[in-house]
Structure formats: C-alpha cells, structure tokens
Amino acid sequence: MARPTHREFFAVRTVSQALAGFRPQRRTSVEMVALERAHRRVPATAVRAPHDLPGFARSTVDGFAVRAADTYGASEGLPSYLEITGAVAMGRPPEIAVEAGTAASIPTGAAIPDGADAVVMVEYTQEAMPGTIEVVRPVAPGDGLVRGDEDASAGAELLPAGRPLRAQDLGLLAATGLTEVGVRARPRVAIVSTGDEVVPPSTPEPAFGQVRDATAVALAALVCDAGGEPDVRGIVPDDYDALDHALREAVGSCDVIVVSAGSSVGSRDETAAVVAGLGRPGIWTHGIAVRPGKPTLLADCDGVPVIGLPGNPRSALVVFRLIGMPIVRLVGGATHPVQEPGVRARLDRDVPSSAGRLDVVQVVLRGGVASPLFGASALLTVLTRADGYIIVDEDATGLPSGSDVDVTLYR
Structure with missing residues (x-):
C-alpha cells in the first residue's frame, strides 16, 4: 500500500474556529451507574x-400550622388568639386538622395538616394561657411551607443531558428515589509519545541528546480532569511504519x-502523513493560531478524533488544556461549558503579542497582582511556577502594564 503524502502547511485556524468547527460525531456508549459512583x-x-x-x-419553619385568614391584621398591639388543638409529629401523617380559630404545633419538615395553608414562626407567637397562643404578625397563604410539587412536579426535567453531575445533583436524585442513572461511558483516550530522542521517565541515565517523556503522564492527568480514561501507549520512534501500526491499533480500540x-519539522511531517492515511475525512487543520502550540493537528479519522500536539511539553499541555480537553468532554457527551475557577487581577508589566494569534501567558498571583512568566516553550518550570494563565485575544497587539485581566486558575 502506498504511503499517503502530506506536506506540512500552516493555513492556520484560530482557537475559536477550532472549538466551534471541529465537532467530531463520536460519542461513547451509555451505561447505568449507581448514584454513589455518578459524581462528575x-x-x-x-x-x-x-x-x-x-x-x-x-413546613419550612418551627411554629404553628394555621389558616392564614385567622392571622390577618394581627400585631403586637392587637394579636390574634388561636386555640392549640394538637401537634404534628415528624415522619408521620398528621392526625389532626386545622379549623377556624385553631392552630397545630409543627416542627420544620413535618407534613402540613388538613385545613392549614400557612405556618407562623414560633418567634411571632407567645403563649397567652395554657392551650392558647397569641399571633403578633400576620401570614399569607403559602408562608412557612413548601407545596408537595414545589421542588419538582412529576415528569419535570430535574437535570439536563450533557452536564456533569455535581454533588447537589446527586442529592436531588436521591431525594426522588433514583439510585442509578444512565451516563456516557468515560472516553478512552490513547496517548502516544513519539521521537527518537524520547525515553521513559524511569530511565536512570538518559544518553546525551535524549530526554525523558515529561508529556504523557501530565496529559493523562488532564484526560482524567476532562472525564476520560487515559490509555498511555508508550513511545514510538520517528518511523512511519511503527507510528502507522501504533495509531491504527489505537483507532481501533479508543475514542x-x-x-x-x-x-522537529520532519517528525511533524511524518506524524501528519500517518494521520492523513488513518481514515476519512482526515486532517481538519494542521496549524492553530496560538502561542505556544502553533503546530497542532486536528483530524477526524473514521469518526475517531486525533489530536497531534507539539513535542515541547509546555506547548503540548497548554494546547491540550485549551482544545484537547473540550474534545474529550464532547466525545464523552458533555455539552455544557466547564466554568474554570478564575480571579480578576492587575498586570504589573507589559505583555507583548501579535495580532491574529491567541497568546496564553502564564502568571504568578500575589495580592491581586498578576506577574507574567516568560520563557522558551520547552521550559516546564514556567508552568509549575504559575498560579494560572491569561489569554491575549487574537485581535489584540498586547496588554499594557496596569491592565485588569481575567486569570484562569490551575486547580
């Protein structure tokens, strides 16, 4: 079989074009999981x-179940007098009813007895004589209680599809008696490292010119953060046949x-040539207007999205956070945007940029001040020192010192 040819090109797309336009159709299967394992x-x-x-x-308060009409006009100077006819017990159906001129003692959470349409807080009552209370503040129908369908009515949508389940969502499902839920399976994400110079992290003494693989383990952590299951496939040399074999195996078993x-330009060309032959429609773009991370490749190979990242670890991690994680979430059925934690801060120095390119700038935060960190894309310490990052949009030519910026925080 003849090898597909692919010439590296940079008819680049913007980050926003990549996020909006690269929408592979693959979705993981549906599985039922117990509620206690359904978080996220x-x-x-x-x-x-x-x-x-x-x-x-x-009832939503401790007090007395009443007919609201019996309290109209009540005040401290002219209270309403109501006869106590009994008490409502927690966890049991009420054994009494409220009639005109009467009230029933009730704790928070207890069922409203027949005849009552409001609950007056105990703080707004006082005992006038044994068996009789004074009500010194009026209530309206519905005060101090929730209706039987006020949280949700039968058949109403409780939770939308596509939004990862939060702790409060699990609580709501438990309240309805639902003990399991149908969710998308976690996407299985193959992580393939390439390069003749790359060796495993466990290598005691890399030879001169070799580097330990710093990218795979970090990408695996980001895959987990995106709701996927990492499948680290090891290191493949800069060899067409070896890479073709590794990627075809991955396409057949991963999402x-x-x-x-x-x-190197040569290794990127080799990777792009292999990806171009994996399946249709093939490469969507080979180049994204972002720094760091311009030589990023996106492809849809017979329904399986392929993300080709730069070799420099810092560039790879920055791009994967911006573009790769949303793709993993999409394949896993997530349709609601993730709100990353962030703060507003003030820049303490100029940040240069070029129009037409999105810049991701790492920053350190101290007392509401953001200090940019600069350095070559191969330097991982720029990332490890950072508290978060700022974005310089494509249409900007930099940010002046003193600008207010939005800092996305690392968790």
Missing part, C-alpha cells in the same frame, strides 16, 4: 422526576487519540 459523570439523557417532590406539603508529535 455525564447524563446521556435528561433526568425526569418520577413523582412530585417533596411529595407532600411540609480519542492524542499524539505528542515530536519537535
């Missing part, structure tokens, strides 16, 4: 209430392929 999993379909919630009208494509 992605519902495959909207989750609907099987019944009204909470299911019965209940997303990530290739750390080497630093």
